[in-house]
Amino acid sequence: MTSFALKSFTGLRHSSPETPHFSFRPKPITLRRKFNVIAGISSPKIDGRNLRVAVIGGGPAGGAAAETLAKGGIETFLIERKMDNCKPCGGAIPLCMVGEFDLPLDIIDRRVTKMKMISPSNVAVDIGRTLKPHEYIGMVRREVLDAYLRERAKENGANIINGLFLKMDIPKEKNAPYVLHYSSYDGKTGGVGEKCRMEVDAVIGADGANSRVAKSIDAGDYEYAIAFQERIKIPDDKMVYYEDLAEMYVGDDVSPDFYGWVFPKCDHVAVGTGTVTHKGDIKKFQLATRKRAEDKILGGKIIRVEAHPIPEHPRPRRLSGRVALVGDAAGYVTKCSGEGIYFAAKSGRMCAEAIVQGSQNGKRMVEEGDLRKYLEKWDKTYWPTYKVLDILQKVFYRSNPAREAFVEMCADEYVQKMTFDSYLYKTVVPGNPLEDIKLAINTIGSLVRANALRREMDKLNV
Numbered sequence: 529m530t531s532f533a534l535k536s537f538t539g540l541r542h543s544s545p546e547t548p549h550f551s552f553r554p555k556p557i558t559l560r561r562k563f564n565v566i567a568g569i570s571s572p573k574i575d576g577r578n579l580r581v582a583v584i585g586g587g588p589a590g591g592a593a594a595e596t597l598a599k600g601g602i603e604t605f606l607i608e609r610k611m612d613n614c615k616p617c618g619g620a621i622p623l624c625m626v627g628e629f630d631l632p633l634d635i636i637d638r639r640v641t642k643m644k645m646i647s648p649s650n651v652a653v654d655i656g657r658t659l660k661p662h663e664y665i666g667m668v669r670r671e672v673l674d675a676y677l678r679e680r681a682k683e684n685g686a687n688i689i690n691g692l693f694l695k696m697d698i699p700k701e702k703n704a705p706y707v708l709h710y711s712s713y714d715g716k717t718g719g720v721g722e723k724c725r726m727e728v729d730a731v732i733g734a735d736g737a738n739s740r741v742a743k744s745i746d747a748g749d750y751e752y753a754i755a756f757q758e759r760i761k762i763p764d765d766k767m768v769y770y771e772d773l774a775e776m777y778v779g780d781d782v783s784p785d786f787y788g789w790v791f792p793k794c795d796h797v798a799v800g801t802g803t804v805t806h807k808g809d810i811k812k813f814q815l816a817t818r819k820r821a822e823d824k825i826l827g828g829k830i831i832r833v834e835a836h837p838i839p840e841h842p843r844p845r846r847l848s849g850r851v852a853l854v855g856d857a858a859g860y861v862t863k864c865s866g867e868g869i870y871f872a873a874k875s876g877r878m879c880a881e882a883i884v885q886g887s888q889n890g891k892r893m894v895e896e897g898d899l900r901k902y903l904e905k906w907d908k909t910y911w912p913t914y915k916v917l918d919i920l921q922k923v924f925y926r927s928n929p930a931r932e933a934f935v936e937m938c939a940d941e942y943v944q945k946m947t948f949d950s951y952l953y954k955t956v957v958p959g960n961p962l963e964d965i966k967l968a969i970n971t972i973g974s975l976v977r978a979n980a981l982r983r984e985m986d987k988l989n990v
């Protein structure tokens with residue numbers, strides 16, 4: 529237990545490399561490098577046209593991928609089944625996403641600078657005190673963000689198709705095309721659409737948690753959480769409280785393994801929760817989350833109810849031939865925070881960059897080795913982040929006393945700075961050794977108190 533606690537915080541720095549928990553295990557680097565160089569040289573030049581790539585799904589992963597491909601000289605087709613898709617989502621994005629993806633400020637509904645972490649016994653700790661004046665968590669509506677990214681891909685030359693991807697025929701010969709089958713809606717609403725087919729040289733599967741592309745390449749399943757969310761329109765005077773504030777509730781009542789949230793949107797709040805272990809009880813947890821926030825959302829009217837799976841870890845396979853998975857289709861949501869928007873956009877972009885580079889801006893055919901570069905870069909860059917959040921979830925979300933300890937720790941300014949910096953900038957933030965030691969001692973203290981408390985509670989239950 530103690531070593532767990534220590535590790536979780538020294539882990540916020542670049543800790544010594546361990547075997548990634550991803551089921552995909554990279555081959556030794558030297559062999560890979562050699563293979564990639566040979567693949568780049570040996571891939572044939574394409575005559576009379578550029579490389580054709582289909583992106584399936586127009587969420588953040590698909591939009592970002594399509595934009596990068598089109599800018600890089602690839603003939604790009606993005607297939608999205610629902611142009612006004614309103615993805616069930618809290619819509620919280622880190623500050624670095626705004627800069628890295630050059631997002632205009634008018635698509636961000638709210639700038640959250642205060643976060644309340646609320647313990648099982650309703651002790652509330654304000655986090656965010658260490659934020660600098662320009663720092664915030666962005667709150668977006670997904671229908672707005674996704675449409676914006678798709679539109680930008682289109683402006684850069686991507687062909688956007690309103691269609692439902694059905695299946696693909698995998699080529700048996702090297703360099704032969706993938707044949708995609710889809711129903712084209714072409715702006716029409718309702719009906720079954722027109723059956724169409726398309727030949728492409730490579731495919732990016734950005735079609736979310738229930739990915740058909742993943743099924744087509746036999747990518748295997750992942751464990752998932754079910755997340756439930758209600759959009760609630762609350763009276764204007766109540767909305768003032770949530771103007772720049774979000775809440776996170778922890779406790780067995782709201783979720784046995786995750787947290788409940790109240791996130792502010794443009795003119796309403798999103799109240800939700802999630803669980804992996806007790807999916808059948810999700811409505812009970814949702815009710816409890818609403819109950820905990822009762823005073824602050826009193827008089828509210830539910831305007832939308834939504835639920836969706838959240839992947840718990842990457843799929844066993846994220847690449848096959850010239851087909852790669854990105855975003856939720858690959859399984860890139862972090863534990864503990866349940867964050868996936870930034871990682872979706874980032875993986876879409878990274879995969880597209882690997883294709884642009886491997887094809888020399890669309891002039892050459894790509895091979896599996898070219899797409900594999902994206903996976904190697906991804907795992908190297910983000911493995912520590914996933915690992916730290918995985919450990920944090922295991923240590924602090926496992927019982928009410930542990931959650932009380934977690935909230936208590938969140939009062940510490942150093943913890944706040946480390947966690948906010950890691951969240952906002954997506955880097956594993958270097959710590960201050962003295963503060964680390966102080967924190968480790970406090971962490972142990974909190975957990976010892978939590979355990980003593982748990983033993984007392986266990987006794988009461990006997």
Ligand SMILES: Cc1cc2nc3c(=O)[nH]c(=O)nc-3n(C[C@H](O)[C@H](O)[C@H](O)COP(=O)(O)OP(=O)(O)OC[C@H]3O[C@@H](n4cnc5c(N)ncnc54)[C@H](O)[C@@H]3O)c2cc1C
Pocket residue numbers: 584585586587588589590607608609610613615616617618619620621691692693694734735736737739740755756757800835836837838854855856857860861866867868869870872
């Ligand atoms: C309730 C809830 C709350 C969440 N809150 C947050 C949060 O606050 N912050 C955060 O960072 N993450 C959050 N997440 C996670 C986040 O929503 C996902 O990680 C993110 O949407 C992944 O983006 P994506 O582009 O990979 O997939 P998606 O956003 O799922 O996009 C997939 C797209 O593909 C399309 N599609 C699917 N199948 C087909 C097909 N066959 N043919 C054509 N198109 C298809 C869909 O219509 C969709 O537009 C939350 C998730 C849930 C469920």
